[in-house]
Amino acid sequence: MPAAPDAIMGLVEGKDQQELCREVLAIGDTMDVLRGKWTVEVLTAIVCGNTHFKEILASIHGLSDKVLAERLRTMQDDRLIVRCEYPTPYYSLTNHGRDLFALVYRMSTWGLAHRRLMIG
């Protein structure tokens, strides 16, 4: 899944310092969103079909309902999810949230390779 790093190296090599700085800052913005505790877990829960509050809560071990309520509000503010009211309240990923999840999901392959490297 990671693949084609050389294509990305090529992209970087052609850029000036200012543009690269802007990109590194943007990477930081993404990291800030991802650092929010439980964000990755909540995104995954919703993607997996646990879209109601109680379903999300039940699917994530160690998460309290108070913390989940706060987290869902932050994720709505960050435009990652929307709360839908019909037929009963549930949460859905926005396109922006889906794009983020796609990025995050690619991390699992690297993380597995990393664990193998560190153990091996």
Add this chain to the structure above:
Amino acid sequence: MPAAPDAIMGLVEGKDQQELCREVLAIGDTMDVLRGKWTVEVLTAIVCGNTHFKEILASIHGLSDKVLAERLRTMQDDRLIVRCEYPTPYYSLTNHGRDLFALVYRMSTWGLAHRRLMIG
């Protein structure tokens, strides 16, 4: 650049809870590596051709030589970079480090879109 989130959603939908848990843990492993202060900046510096210690130091604002030396050691332990000795000491990304940088670099597009969304 993010693109094809639906393909990724499809991948997730077919998986059982145990496999998904393993993947979420692996995402956490990747995040742990990325959370290391200056890691993203040092990867970017090396990709941009600042491969000698002094070049890396000069290219990252606010980084001391002591902290950089520690960070380079940690990144070597994490198999992200190697120290080469010839003709003069310099640092190079491993394939594992390049794969990580490719992941990280994709975050810049999302981060830029996020900033626009938050400001707009």
